[in-house]
Amino acid sequence: MAGNGNTDGEFSFSAAAARDALPRITTEKGAKSTTSSDVCHDDTASRVNFQTIDQLHSLQKKRSAPTTPLKEGGGVVMGTSGPTTPVSGESMLQSVSASLASLTRETGPKVIRGDPTSAAKVAHVPQTPTSAPAADVSDSSLKFTHVLHNLSPAELYEQAIKYEKGSFVTSTGALATLSGAKTGRSPKDKRVVKDETTASELWWGKGSPNIEMDEQSFLVNRERAVDYLNSLDKVFVNDQYLNWDPENRIKVRIVSARAYHSLFMHNMCIRPTAEELENFGTPDFTIYNAGKFPCNRFTHYMTSSTSVDINLGRREMVILGTQYAGEMKKGLFGVMHYLMPKRKILSIHSGCNMGKDGDVALFFGLSGTGKTTLSTDHNRYLIGDDEHCWSETGVSNIEGGCYAKCIDLSREKEPDIWNAIKFGTVLENVVFDEHTREVDYTDKSVTENTRAAYPIEYIPNSKIPCVGPHPKNVILLACDAFGVLPPVSKLDLAQTMYHFISGYTALVAGTEEGVKEPRATFSACFGAAFIMLHPTKYAAMLAEKMQAQGATGWLVNTGWSGGSYGSGSRIKLAYTRKIIDAIHSGSLLNATYQKTEIFGLEIPNEVEGVPSEILEPMNAWEDKVAYKDTLLKLAGLFRNNFETFTSHKIGEDGKLTEEILAAGPNF
Ligand SMILES: Nc1ncnc2c1ncn2[C@@H]1O[C@H](COP(=O)(O)OP(=O)(O)O)[C@@H](O)[C@H]1O
Ligand SMILES: C=C(OP(=O)(O)O)C(=O)O
Ligand SMILES: [Ca+2]
Ligand SMILES: [Mn+2]
Incomplete structure (x- = not known):
């Protein structure tokens, strides 16, 4: 609108303009003062509800319908036009602030809900607890960390595409992403804290996957991950569930740096309803995923720049130096292998489906043997493809999604998996046509371990809730x-x-x-x-x-x-x-x-x-x-x-x- 300093008025074309000349633009405050004969209106009856472009854009996004109204004020900044979340602001922010608290310096960081690019108006935000000694104040305690809490797939797509290189929408609507240097798990970099309890409870030594680390080294890595996450403009936080057996449900929180990781876990864990989210409370287990940020090789027990650390006592997991998303789901699976047997429930690495007559089958097998492929069966109900519990009452899926290998995937041989690769699905490390965005599932240029992570309801015969008899x-x-x-x-x-x-x-x-x-x-x-x-x-x-x-x-x-x-x-x-x-x-x-x-x-x-x-x-x-x-x-x-x-x-x-x-x- 060059030459027109008035930004909150309305524009109209002057009908008096000469036939071949450009119409003269007149601007008037309030618009109502002009006589209608002077002004050309396409439709004089309908008035617009916005005065500015920003307002127009704000209209595009309708407010979600949360189960309880969003509470304004109370010192919590609500996102305006950025990603939103249908959960009460203050308690969630307080809880996230506590999760992200440094163990050695000031307490919980200042956190704000929403995208840093849209929630520009900064106000006072609660800290947990609020009384940090002045001597402990550092630059990091003065900055704000924006929290993108339980964003929807659409919001996460936008975040990924805007900010994460290598994120694209494929021709079927999936989100193609790159997991970086690591395209598979790093079992040699997995560490489990050996303390008084776990020393006697867990399996250690030859053949065991539990390579020990001490509490102190864990805390060093935890601090490293937390410092890294707090140094970012924004972090993604997922609050979700594991295990469809309501009596043995586990609340997990995943704090991560990437929209890709947040969408992956959104798909793979059980998604709480808005009401459940409102009453989520304190998580039972928390993952700090610092992704590409490496561990420090001077830290005891570290043998590479990657470290995946589980601390059962603290109910925490830290990921440093790998962005492979499967690390999160399989890390939580490990935790279930500890928690469930304590309750006399068997945790199993198997797919599971059920026939029309209620006959349940388990499919055990290592990676690539066919758990996902064979449990996904058009003639049967899918209970889950990878991680289950077998309790006194029957089976339950631990997860809310599937993670299918897609190398050489074909529509003919695996139609249900093929059709699940649509909007919302995360497609890792696949290669696609730069113009049509059609995926070439035979292409192994990035890795042979190409993957699709989708919510289980994307399989038409999935059984929701994902439980079944013995x-x-x-x-x-x-x-x-x-x-x-x-x-x-x-x-x-x-x-x-x-x-x-x-x-x-x-x-x-x-x-x-x-x-x-x-x-x-x-x-x-x-x-x-x-x-x-x-x-x-x-x-x-x-x-x-x-x-x-x-x-x-x-x-x-x-x-x-x-x-x-x-x-x-x-x-x-x-x-x-x-x-x-x-x-x-x-x-x-x-x-x-x-x-x-x-x-x-x-x-x-x-x-x-x-x-x-x-x-x-x-x-x-x-x-x-x-x-x-x-x-x-x-x-x-x-x-x-x-x-x-x-x-x-x-x-x-x-x-x-x-x-x-x-x-x-x-x-
Ligand atoms: N006879 C077969 N049975 C099962 N899978 C097969 C067979 N032949 C080829 N495949 C392929 O092997 C892979 C099995 O992988 P997947 O089902 O994801 O394994 P898992 O879930 O156990 O890791 C799929 O890509 C599937 O198409
Ligand atoms: C995700 C994994 O599981 P699977 O290959 O069994 O599907 C994995 O082992 O990294
Ligand atoms: Ca598996
Ligand atoms: Mn599988």
Whole structure:
């Protein structure tokens, strides 16, 4: 509006302007004084409700309808046109301020709700407690940290796209993001605080994922993360739940630096209703995710710039030097592996679904074995794809979302996952066309571990609430790149426990080097990276539950057939699905079986829809000698791995322990 100093008046075109000349712009205060014949109005009846561009923009965004009205005043700054949140301002801010408090200097930081670019009007904000000694005042205590609390996916999209390089909307509406240098978890950098309690309670030493750190070093890292987060203009705070079992629900708070992390956890944890959020109170567990900010190598126990630290006593987790979002969900899973067994609830690394008749199946397996793919089944209700609890009353999902691998994802083979990749879904590290924004799921340029994180209700057959009765089938998945395990075998209880404790899968080693030998991985309970107690504790609970419920165990090889990786081929997903169908329907239970040599596995002679030649792995191999050699090699690896467990008793039942020890390969 150059040449027009009046910003709060209205504009109109003068009808008196000459035909070919530009109309003269007249401006008048209040507008009503002009005679209507002088002014051209498209629609004189409708008056606008704004006087300025800012006001116009403020109209675009309707206020959310919170369950209780937002309280103005009270020293709390309410965001005006920035991201908003339907929860009472003051108590939330006080609680966040307490979460972010430095342990050594001034207390809670000054926090403001909303985006720093929109909530410019600064007022006094509560501190917890308000009486910090003057000597402790530092520059950091004088600055404000803006809190973006439980933003909606749309708001988080905007934050990500505006401020986080590498954030884009894909052609189907998902938010494509980059996780930076780390595109997978960092188990070697995981540390757990060993204090008086955890020293005796947790599993330490050889084979354990719990690498110790002391309380002091944890506090150093915590302070580092908190200082980093407080130094930012804004932090994202998610207040959410874990576990759909209402009696064993855990309240978690996630403080992070990135909209990507906030949206990821929004999708992966259980989303509270506005009313639940209003009454959220103090979280049971808090994550401080400092993302790319590294740990200090001079800190005791640090062996790289990445550190993922769990302190069960303080109920806190600190993440430094990695932006891989899966670290948060799996970190919380570890915490559940500690908390739930204390309540006699078994925490399990498995997918879970339920048939129309209420028959529940569990899908155990290490990463990439098919938990997410096979639990997502168009003919069944999805309870969850990765983390569950099995209590006295049945199963419950720990999470509120799924985290699917998307390498080579196809619409034909996995339509439900394909269709879940839409607005709201976080797509990590995928490659897309720069113009159409169509994702190329075959592209591994960034990583092979490309992922999609979406709320569970994006799967049409999801069962909300995500709970179900006791499992009928317990399916152990192994992706056997050696190609010697049968596509399916029926297990007795001892065999189920043997394979559960072994936790076998074989992945294919690095794709870039010439060596493409399969490498066996044994991970106790199909999740050694997440368990907190000795594996036999979980095994005993599983045995007891399976026995009590009469559940059947199955071993399903979703890996190679007709040869190892390189000569054989991966078992077709369509065949594996037929096998799983036959387990669910009960038809496989009634099949005729034969026993394999060495592993002593019961394999069916027929499965509907699956070529019978592949059911006995030896038949599928051309080179029978190579088959036998490979089988013996794998059997040896199983035996070596199980050696550490031979001195342990599994539960109270000495007989079962003996049977489990005898359930391994015989050669
Ligand atoms: N026969 C098969 N059974 C299961 N998955 C298969 C099979 N063949 C190929 N796949 C692929 O293997 C991957 C399994 O990954 P996913 O289900 O995410 O594993 P998890 O959830 O256990 O980490 C998917 O990309 C899937 O498409
Ligand atoms: C997210 C993970 O789980 P999964 O690969 O089992 O889906 C992970 O292990 O990082
Ligand atoms: Ca997993
Ligand atoms: Mn998965």
